[in-house]
Amino acid sequence: MATGVKPRVKVPKTAAAGETVTLKTLISHKMESGQRKDGDGNVIPRSIINRFTCEFNGKPVIDVTLEPAISTNPFFEFEAVVDAEGEFKFTWYDDDGDVYETAKSIKIA
Amino acid sequence: MKLTRRDALAIGLGATAVAMLPLRASAAAEEAIAAFTGGAEVGAGDITLTAPEIAENGNTVPVSVEAPGAGSIIILATANPTPGVARFNFGEAAGSQAASTRIRLAGTQDVLAIAQMADGSFIQTKSTVKVTIGGCGG
Numbered sequence: 079m080a081t082g083v084k085p086r087v088k089v090p091k092t093a094a095a096g097e098t099v100t101l102k103t104l105i106s107h108k109m110e111s112g113q114r115k116d117g118d119g120n121v122i123p124r125s126i127i128n129r130f131t132c133e134f135n136g137k138p139v140i141d142v143t144l145e146p147a148i149s150t151n152p153f154f155e156f157e158a159v160v161d162a163e164g165e166f167k168f169t170w171y172d173d174d175g176d177v178y179e180t181a182k183s184i185k186i187a
Numbered sequence: 188m189k190l191t192r193r194d195a196l197a198i199g200l201g202a203t204a205v206a207m208l209p210l211r212a213s214a215a216a217e218e219a220i221a222a223f224t225g226g227a228e229v230g231a232g233d234i235t236l237t238a239p240e241i242a243e244n245g246n247t248v249p250v251s252v253e254a255p256g257a258g259s260i261i262i263l264a265t266a267n268p269t270p271g272v273a274r275f276n277f278g279e280a281a282g283s284q285a286a287s288t289r290i291r292l293a294g295t296q297d298v299l300a301i302a303q304m305a306d307g308s309f310i311q312t313k314s315t316v317k318v319t320i321g322g323c324g325g
Contacts, residue, residue: 098282111291113268138278140286145271147264149247149289149322156275157282 083107085180087168092187093160101132101139104153105170105178111146127152127178129171135164160184216263216270220301223261223274224309229301232310234260236300240315242292245322251287254302254310260284266296291322 088102105127112124126146132139139158158166163186170178220229234254242248252260252275262272275286284302292298295318301311 133278134280137280139280140278141276142286143274145273146269147267147272147291149291153287153289155251155287157285158280159282
């Protein structure tokens with residue numbers, strides 16, 4: 079599913095040095111589980127995002143392996159330590175080989 | 188309705204079949220646990236799994252898991268067609284060993300969270316979620 083995939087992330091604009099910030103991410107994706115059947119009884123093939131990673135200035139924050147049991151439009155909320163000004167990089171890996179990326183910068187207040 | 192001997196037998200058979208179902212499901216879950224822990228013993232500890240007691244819609248059940256000091260955490264839905272749900276690996280920039288997401292549950296079941304601590308030991312916790320409408324599109 080390469081169309082209509084839109085990543086959305088919520089990152090605070092500023093933080094104090096060393097502060098722990100909460101990040102929220104959502105990406106629109108059907109997350110077809112491979113369990114459902116269509117009207118003719120044929121199994122709809124699996125098509126999900128299988129991996130999500132977040133990095134801050136090249137340092138890993140979280141690396142998630144997704145299974146079909148993750149809901150449509152996968153949502154994640156987690157925390158990261160901001161030690162300096164920099165950029166959060168979010169990456170989603172689709173079953174079909176597509177990679178969706180987005181980035182958000184954060185400043186030290 | 189009068190309960191005949193034939194009915195009683197049928198009910199008995201049905202009950203046995205229902206009782207067998209969780210057994211089969213947990214076998215797959217145990218395999219998934221073994222794949223994560225490598226057969227190591229799983230103890231109890233400082234791990235929290237937050238899930239609703241009753242989920243009306245099995246398609247999106249909000250869960251969050253927290254295990255201070257964990258390197259990675261897996262979530263398993265013991266009675267789903269495939270028990271694996273997600274695996275979180277925390278990196279050096281992680282602010283806490285906690286994460287929230289939304290998952291699918293096929294029916295009323297135990298949701299399991301297992302964390303691998305920094306010293307290599309494993310701890311687990313579980314939470315029972317009652318699901319009104321299953322989320323696997325069966």
